[in-house]
Amino acid sequence: MDLALTGDQLALRESVAGLFxxxxxxxxxxxxxxxxxxxALWRVLVQSGVPTMGVPEELGGGGATVSDLVxxxxxxxxxxxxxxxxxxxxxxxLLAGSPAGHGLVGAVGAGEVLPALAxxxxxxxxxxxxxxxxxxxxxxxxxxxELVALSRPEGTVAxxxxxxxxxxxxxxxxxxxxxxxxxxxxxxxxxAHADAGSLWRVLTAAALExxxxxxxxxxxxxxxxxxxxxxxxxxxxxxxxxxxxxxTAGDGAELLVHEAAWARDTGDPxxxxxxxxxxxxxxxxxQETAAASxxxxxxxxxxxxYDVQLYYRRARGWPLALGAPRHELRALATDLFxxxx
Amino acid sequence: xxxxxxxxxxxxxxxxxxxxxxxVDPGWVxxxxxxxxxxxxxxxxxxGRQGLLGAGWPAAYGGTDVDPGLALAVFQEIGARxxxxxxxxxxxxxxxxxxxxxxxxxxxxxxxxALRGEVVIVLGYTEPGSGSDVAAARMRAVxxxxxxxxxxxxxxxSTAHVATHVFLLARTNTEVAKxxxxxxxxxxxxxxxxxxxxxxxxxxxxTNATFYSDVRVPDAMRxxxxxxxxxxxxxxxxxxxxTAPAPGGPTLVQRVAAWARHAPGDxxxxxxxxPAVQEELARLAVDxxxxxxxxxxxxxVASTGGMPGIEGSMAKLWSSEAEQRRGxxxxxxxxxxxxxxxxxxxxxxxxxAPLDGAVEWAYRKAPVSTIYGGTSEVQRExxxxxxxxxxxxxxxx
Numbered sequence: 099m100d101l102a103l104t105g106d107q108l109a110l111r112e113s114v115a116g117l118f119x120x121x122x123x124x125x126x127x128x129x130x131x132x133x134x135x136x137x138a139l140w141r142v143l144v145q146s147g148v149p150t151m152g153v154p155e156e157l158g159g160g161g162a163t164v165s166d167l168v169x170x171x172x173x174x175x176x177x178x179x180x181x182x183x184x185x186x187x188x189x190x191x192l193l194a195g196s197p198a199g200h201g202l203v204g205a206v207g208a209g210e211v212l213p214a215l216a217x218x219x220x221x222x223x224x225x226x227x228x229x230x231x232x233x234x235x236x237x238x239x240x241x242x243x244e245l246v247a248l249s250r251p252e253g254t255v256a257x258x259x260x261x262x263x264x265x266x267x268x269x270x271x272x273x274x275x276x277x278x279x280x281x282x283x284x285x286x287x288x289x290a291h292a293d294a295g296s297l298w299r300v301l302t303a304a305a306l307e308x309x310x311x312x313x314x315x316x317x318x319x320x321x322x323x324x325x326x327x328x329x330x331x332x333x334x335x336x337x338x339x340x341x342x343x344x345x346t347a348g349d350g351a352e353l354l355v356h357e358a359a360w361a362r363d364t365g366d367p368x369x370x371x372x373x374x375x376x377x378x379x380x381x382x383x384x385q386e387t388a389a390a391s392x393x394x395x396x397x398x399x400x401x402x403x404y405d406v407q408l409y410y411r412r413a414r415g416w417p418l419a420l421g422a423p424r425h426e427l428r429a430l431a432t433d434l435f436x437x438x439x
Numbered sequence: 440x441x442x443x444x445x446x447x448x449x450x451x452x453x454x455x456x457x458x459x460x461x462x463v464d465p466g467w468v469x470x471x472x473x474x475x476x477x478x479x480x481x482x483x484x485x486x487g488r489q490g491l492l493g494a495g496w497p498a499a500y501g502g503t504d505v506d507p508g509l510a511l512a513v514f515q516e517i518g519a520r521x522x523x524x525x526x527x528x529x530x531x532x533x534x535x536x537x538x539x540x541x542x543x544x545x546x547x548x549x550x551x552x553a554l555r556g557e558v559v560i561v562l563g564y565t566e567p568g569s570g571s572d573v574a575a576a577r578m579r580a581v582x583x584x585x586x587x588x589x590x591x592x593x594x595x596x597s598t599a600h601v602a603t604h605v606f607l608l609a610r611t612n613t614e615v616a617k618x619x620x621x622x623x624x625x626x627x628x629x630x631x632x633x634x635x636x637x638x639x640x641x642x643x644x645x646t647n648a649t650f651y652s653d654v655r656v657p658d659a660m661r662x663x664x665x666x667x668x669x670x671x672x673x674x675x676x677x678x679x680x681x682t683a684p685a686p687g688g689p690t691l692v693q694r695v696a697a698w699a700r701h702a703p704g705d706x707x708x709x710x711x712x713x714p715a716v717q718e719e720l721a722r723l724a725v726d727x728x729x730x731x732x733x734x735x736x737x738x739x740v741a742s743t744g745g746m747p748g749i750e751g752s753m754a755k756l757w758s759s760e761a762e763q764r765r766g767x768x769x770x771x772x773x774x775x776x777x778x779x780x781x782x783x784x785x786x787x788x789x790x791x792a793p794l795d796g797a798v799e800w801a802y803r804k805a806p807v808s809t810i811y812g813g814t815s816e817v818q819r820e821x822x823x824x825x826x827x828x829x830x831x832x833x834x835x836x
Binding site: 099100101102103165314318321322330332333334335337338339341342343345346347349350351353354356357359360361372375378379424427428430431432434435436 | 440441442443444445693696697700711714717718720721722724725728729730732733735736738739742750753756757816818819820822823826827828829830832833
């Protein structure tokens with residue numbers, strides 16, 4: 099048992115934390131809200147090899163483990179960086195898994211192609227609103243029993259849909275995304291798509307965990323500063339205890355995210371269930387923390403001027419990209435209990 | 440990171456199971472439920488005779504040459520079979536404190552006998568008027584030559600009705616701040632003036648209220664310095680041992696899930712087919728995993744030489760609150776089936792209750808989890824002050 103990051107991971111964390119602090123300031127985050135994507139930030143990430151860091155080295159990627167990606171996702175989430183790293187990473191994972199996708203992997207690494215993942219299979223030619231798609235050049239999707247890389251003909255655009263989390267949401271339909279490259283077929287395609295979804299859950303959980311940590315920090319800093327009735331509001335037990343509760347759940351979320359990554363990296367049989375658990379719990383704690391933090395800002399928390407609203411919206415918006423959590427809960431129950439009768 | 444916790448007691452597990460197979464009477468669990476006493480005198484005496492209680496203790500004070508790893512594995516195996524050893528938990532804690540701070544006379548008089556299983560010590564901190572604010576104790580001890588005269592009462596003196604001694608927190612100085620006027624004494628429970636009255640609890644455990652009227656305690660049985668009791672209590676708390684728990688059986692949530700896959704549902708199928716049931720079970724499973732991880736972190740911090748104070752508070756806060764959610768959710772999930780109660784010791788109602796009434800019992804015993812061992816309010820205070828850096832909110836004193 100070792101619950102500490104490795105020396106390399108600590109160095110990685112420091113370096114990406116600096117990058118996001120500089121490149122994903124609250125001003126930049128606000129400026130990117132309309133499009134849900136900061137192209138300048140993405141270019142910097144491409145220069146650092148971040149989009150393909152999880153791709154095997156022989157394909158030109160960084161060969162990073164999921165645990166390493168989690169370290170980066172936490173720092174991106176901390177600054178609510180306007181780039182869809184979990185979707186891009188999960189899509190790159192699928193492109194790298196098929197010889198038909200290797201050319202696109204190279205293009206992703208070169209910054210020529212931005213990939214996204216359609217989490218839900220296409221139905222009647224549509225995957226519904228897909229996070230990251232408004233900024234993406236390629237969307238990897240499951241169409242029946244075919245895993246496909248969809249792209250748009252030159253000159254067409256994916257119309258961004260205004261959304262809660264400024265997540266570059268766009269409807270993905272084969273009418274617009276009319277060009278397709280088949281990556282896999284049959285059971286292998288279905289399996290690969292499910293596996294990428296599981297990876298996306300772990301990475302999104304990590305982004306939510308970073309978001310949660312910063313939402314808590316914002317709330318704690320505010321209650322220490324703000325006075326009411328002649329004392330800092332941090333002095334009141336009702337304030338302290340709610341923050342202590344979310345901080346406690348937060349320690350659990352952090353552990354669960356790292357455990358899910360570790361399980362994936364080591365091929366643990368519980369990996370899929372842990373990915374769902376980490377996703378569900380990181381979402382819940384991020385939402386509870388951001389809500390508490392916003393509440394303790396009082397009326398100011400409700401204004402757009404304060405940063406906490408950026409966190410409050412994304413805490414719920416990011417996980418909803420997968421759909422209603424009830425489906426995830428039922429799938430988790432099946433993973434955990436359906437084999438034990 | 441690496442989430443695999445190596446079992447430091449792995450080499451002892453088989454021997455521990457064999458020991459329990461040979462010595463643990465299967466009827467003892469029912470006896471414990473029926474009496475509500477979380478201490479089995481026969482088992483305790485046997486552990487003492489076989490040298491298991493004295494494993495790892497200094498030979499000069501009755502320590503034995505039994506491997507401490509084997510002893511711990513046996514204790515965990517006993518726990519895994521549904522028996523609690525509350526009497527040993529408190530006896531061990533006080534005996535260690537006595538070795539650390541008491542006179543040689545007290546060490547020789549108490550520790551070897553405790554390790555033989557002949558002395559059983561319970562805690563007398565909490566009073567009718569003081570629980571979380573333990574330093575507000577009002578029990579008085581007044582010196583009279585070589586003795587102290589003790590007057591007052593203690594509440595929740597669990598196991599006192601089958602114990603020999605009580606570790607009393609008493610006020611010896613009323614002229615100083617409340618933390619500075621306390622002293623600890625080891626009193627005999629069979630001394631004149633001691634009265635033990637049963638207190639029955641919601642979860643079935645029998646505890647006690649104990650009363651002390653001019654009870655005489657020799658000065659040699661004063662444990663630590665006069666007015667130094669607060670520091671002595673802190674010594675008593677620093678002996679937590681961080682080892683992986685014994686491999687346990689299925690959790691309550693897993694048992695209910697397995698039951699729900701056969702129990703009739705509302706519309707002809709089985710209960711587990713109900714999506715709402717699946718969602719509730721999944722949420723509880725996540726709660727359980729978080730509890731497990733927070734406890735794992737406590738052991739990890741301890742294993743790296745750290746003091747897991749904040750982590751311990753977080754683990755206790757989360758798992759106790761989760762236990763209460765679980766009790767509420769599972770009773771709702773079982774509906775009218777959760778009403779059925781098994782009354783131990785009466786032979787009544789033992790048939791028909793799902794999972795032998797485990798869910799009904801879980802609901803009844805859940806409230807105590809956020810009260811004993813530091814209330815949730817105390818734990819939140821620790822997290823708020825020490826993790827989040829928020830100011831101390833309670834009055835100084």
